[in-house]
Amino acid sequence: MSSGKADAVLDAEARAEEAPLFAALLTPHRSMGWPGFLAVMAAVGLVNLVGAVIFFSIGAWPVLPFLGLDVLIIFLAFRANYRHARAFEEVIVTPTEILVRKVTWHGQAREWRFNPAWTRLHQTRDDEDGQVLGLTLDEGRRQLDIATFLPPVEREGFGKALTVALAEARRGPVRTHFD
Structure with a gap:
């Protein structure tokens, strides 16, 4: 393989590795416009x-x-x-990291980065009706509650989508090699 082709393949793989598998912007619900x-x-x-x-x-x-x-x-x-209502939470999953950014209504932002290979998503459920009460990213040494202002039904859907993205990130990037 020529050097130009090899560089192009490596660049494509690097871009695929950092392309988001999952991205969500969570905002508090306001019923009145x-x-x-x-x-x-x-x-x-x-x-x-x-x-x-x-x-x-x-x-x-x-x-x-x-x-x-x-x-x-x-x-x-x-x-x-x-x-x-200006507060929001951003969750991005790539093959190499999970980025959670929380911005308060004051505009103060905090970021957390997790390794998807070591991070698990725990769901806390209500004993009576099974609704998801909380979602926590758990990397062993640290935990972070996410999607805190979503209602239980939306939190459950978000948790399912995030679980799929974490499984995909653990599998790693799909590598394509050209002859």
């Missing part, structure tokens, strides 16, 4: 406005600031909820 938020805030504002008119008309004007405070507290609760 922007239109829903606007609808809820409009409804709360309207109810409080009607209450304010009624209380003002009967001379109970000291109640008005509390009605405004009500709207402000609900707005701040939604704002905090949407901020926390």
